[in-house]
Each structure stands twice: as structure tokens, then as C-alpha cells.
Amino acid sequence: MVINGNVLDMIGNTPLVDVSRLSPNPDVRIVAKLESQNPFGSVKDRIAKHMIVQAEKEGRLRPGQTIMEPSSGNTGIAMAAIAQMKGYPIKILMPTSVSIERRQMLEVFGAELILTPGEEGSNGAVKRAMALAEEHPEYCFLYQYGNDNNPLAHYEGTGPEIWRDCPEITHFVAGLGTSGTLMGTGKFLKEQNPNIKIIAIEPPLGERVEGLRNLDEGYIPPLFDQWHGFDLLDRKRVVRPRESLEWTRALVREGVFAGISSGAALAGAVKVAKEIERGTIVFIVCDGGWKYLSTGAYTDDLDAAEAKAESIIYF
Ligand SMILES: Cc1ncc(COP(=O)(O)O)c(C=O)c1O
Numbered sequence: 001m002v003i004n005g006n007v008l009d010m011i012g013n014t015p016l017v018d019v020s021r022l023s024p025n026p027d028v029r030i031v032a033k034l035e036s037q038n039p040f041g042s043v044k045d046r047i048a049k050h051m052i053v054q055a056e057k058e059g060r061l062r063p064g065q066t067i068m069e070p071s072s073g074n075t076g077i078a079m080a081a082i083a084q085m086k087g088y089p090i091k092i093l094m095p096t097s098v099s100i101e102r103r104q105m106l107e108v109f110g111a112e113l114i115l116t117p118g119e120e121g122s123n124g125a126v127k128r129a130m131a132l133a134e135e136h137p138e139y140c141f142l143y144q145y146g147n148d149n150n151p152l153a154h155y156e157g158t159g160p161e162i163w164r165d166c167p168e169i170t171h172f173v174a175g176l177g178t179s180g181t182l183m184g185t186g187k188f189l190k191e192q193n194p195n196i197k198i199i200a201i202e203p204p205l206g207e208r209v210e211g212l213r214n215l216d217e218g219y220i221p222p223l224f225d226q227w228h229g230f231d232l233l234d235r236k237r238v239v240r241p242r243e244s245l246e247w248t249r250a251l252v253r254e255g256v257f258a259g260i261s262s263g264a265a266l267a268g269a270v271k272v273a274k275e276i277e278r279g280t281i282v283f284i285v286c287d288g289g290w291k292y293l294s295t296g297a298y299t300d301d302l303d304a305a306e307a308k309a310e311s312i313i314y315f
Contacts, residue, residue: 006085007039007081007085008049008082008085010039011038011046012045012046012157012158013161014034014036014037014038015037016034016162016166017034017256018030019032019251019256019266021254022247023273024270024273025278027278028276028279028280029281030269030273030281031166031169031281031282031283032251032258032262032282033158033162033282033283033285034256034285035284035286035287036259036262036286036288038078039081040077040078040081040082041290042074042078042286042287043074043158043284044074044077044078044286045078046158047075047078047144047147047149047154047178047180048075048079048082049082049153050152050153050156051079051142051147051149051153052086052142054149055140055142060140061088061140063087064089065088065138066091066138066139066140067079067083067088067142068091068129068132068139068141069090069092069093069129069141069142069144070094070126070128071092071093071094072095072098072102072121072177073105073291075144075178077106077109079111079142080105080106080109080111081109083110083111084110088140089112090111090112091111091112091113091114092106092111092112092113093116094114094115094125095115095117095118095121096115096117096118097119099292100294101291101292101293114128114132122177123219126145126219129141144178145222145223146222146226147223148226150223151179151181151183151223151227153180154180154183154188155184156184158188158284159187159189160188162185163192168280169189169280169281169282170195170196170197170276170279170280170281171196171197171269171276171281172186172189172196172198172281172282173237173265173272173281174200174201174284174286175201175264175265177221179200179223179224180223181284181286182200182232183223183224183227184227186198186232187232197234197235198234199233199236200233201236201237201265201267201268202214202238203238204238204240215236235272237268237272239264239267239268239271242302243263243264243267244260244264244267244309245260245297245302245305245306246267246302247264247266247270248262248263248289250263251266252289252298257290258287258288258289259286259287259288259291259292260309261286261287262283265283265285265286266283268283269283295308295309296308
């Protein structure tokens with residue numbers, strides 16, 4: 001073990017864990033990449049660090065400048081933590097419909113919260129942020145949905161780590177919010193082995209499933225186009241809220257206390273495992289379960305948890 005210079009040096013290099021006991025096919029391994037182990041608790045630590053450090057290098061972010069960003073939680077939390085360490089004031093636009101723990105975490109790290117209507121979801125927060133950026137050109141708006149440093153953090157980090165630790169990978173499965181994880185990791189893995197399949201998890205069209213983004217819903221993150229998402233993705237898998245909760249609980253029984261989008265990704269991995277003869281599927285555990293405790297996702301009666309899940313945005 002080494003002594004890290006500061007917490008930012010501890011972002012990335014997350015562990016893989018075999019959860020093949022949950023595989024429906026004895027010839028298919030299922031491996032989880034625990035992004036929940038990042039210091040601020042999620043996969044978004046990577047992009048927050050990369051976007052902020054690059055903006056500093058490019059002169060887009062100057063000492064004392066205010067940062068402003070729409071986020072349903074994880075990106076905001078990581079950016080707020082880093083902004084506080086580096087002395088930047090930060091404003092986070094977030095829908096009212098996220099879990100209370102997310103708001104609390106942002107307060108812990110000193111962010112100013114601007115709440116947007118819950119029924120407009122993440123897209124509403126993005127729209128408000130765009131308008132605010134026009135009104136306040138003095139703010140530094142890093143815009144995770146269109147910033148190449150988001151997928152680049154995965155192209156330079158998540159992808160190489162998976163390839164180093166699990167070169168036998170045949171399928172990569174992740175949820176899609178900004179698409180940064182899938183674009184960056186997917187592009188890197190395909191460059192190493194074009195036979196690796198890249199699979200996005202989506203909610204059914206028109207159904208509000210835990211804030212997962214359905215690409216047919218009208219908003220395609222600019223990054224998805226910039227990184228040629230339709231060419232890069234091999235398949236999409238639709239996962240319903242109940243399946244996400246069930247598989248999140250199954251992960252807990254393996255000792256992996258993960259957030260709901262991780263259950264959605266695992267549900268997708270299980271569907272893939274049923275369809276293929278053999279292989280090794282790596283899926284992303286985006287965050288831990290801590291920020292979802294108030295939702296009852298782990299302990300409530302499943303019907304009640306499912307009903308609640310419809311109104312909460314998880315990412
Ligand atoms: C919990 C969680 N899962 C999945 C995602 C999706 O990741 P990405 O934005 O890289 O597509 C996010 C972020 O939006 C998230 O916060």
C-alpha cells in the first residue's frame with residue numbers, strides 16, 4: 001500500500017468481483033466492477049475529476065470561479081467534493097424527485113442546491129442549466145452530457161482497468177445516463193477486441209424506470225452522437241423497475257450493497273447470460289446502496305418498493 005497524496009489520487013482502480021453464483025448459465029461468468037469503491041461513492045468520481053482538471057488546464061476554469069452543473073446526484077456529489085477541496089463555489093441543479101440522501105450529500109460537500117420540478121426529471125434540470133449558463137456566462141458549465149472528458153475518463157481509466165484485470169471479457173453491460181461510461185469504456189474495449197459486445201440497459205419506452213434513460217424518449221445526450229453510439233452499441237436490453245429491485249437485492253445477498261441502477265445492469269447481464277452459450281460478462285456497479293436507504297428499496301415489501309421506484313430518479 002502507498003500513502004496517497006490526496007483523495008483525488010484514490011479515484012479509479014476499482015476492484016472486480018465474481019458474482020457468477022447469480023448466473024443462470026454455468027458457462028457464463030458474471031463479474032461486477034465496483035465503482036462504488038471510489039472515494040465519493042460512485043463511477044462519477046472519475047468524470048468529475050477529469051472534467052475539472054482538464055478545464056483548469058485549458059483555462060476554462062479559473063481560481064474562485066463558480067461551477068454550475070445539472071445532476072441527479074452522483075456527478076453533483078463528486079463535483080461538489082472536488083470543488084470544495086479546490087476552493088470553487090458550486091451550484092447543482094437537481095430534480096426534487098431524487099432521494100433525500102443525495103441532497104444531504106450535496107449539502108455535506110457545501111454545494112448550493114437549485115431544485116427543478118420533479119416531474120420534469122433529469123431533462124428538466126439539464127434545460128434549466130442551459131438557460132442559466134446563457135444568463136451567467138461567468139459560470140463554468142462543464143456539461144457532463146456533452147463534455148468529451150466524461151467518456152475520456154472511462155476510455156483512459158475504466159476500459160484499460162477492465163482489460164488489464166479481465167482480458168477474457170466477452171460482454172460489457174452498463175446503464176445509460178449521459179452515456180459516458182458506455183461510450184468511453186466501450187470504445188476502448190472494442191479497440192482491444194472488436195468481438196466484445198457492448199450492451200446498454202434501458203427502461204421500457206414511456207415507463208419511468210429509476211431514471212434510466214431510454215434513447216427513444218426524445219433526448220439523446222450529445223456525447224452519444226459525438227462518440228458514434230449507434231455504431232458502438234451492439235444491443236440494448238430493456239429492464240423494468242421490479243427486475244432492477246430484485247437483482248439489487250440478489251447482489252446484497254452476495255455481499256454487494258449496491259444502488260438500484262446496478263441491479264438494472266445485473267438484470268441485463270442475466271438476460272444476456274441466458275442467450276449466449278459461454279462467455280464472461282462485466283457489468284458496472286455504479287454506486288453503493290447508502291444513498292437509497294430512505295427509498296425502502298432493500299427492505300420494503302417488493303410491491304411497495306416498486307411503486308415508490310416509479311417516482312424516484314436514481315440517475
Ligand atoms: C447511479 C447511476 N447509474 C448509472 C449512471 C449512468 O452512467 P453514464 O452517465 O456514464 O451513462 C449514472 C449517471 O448518470 C448514475 O448516477
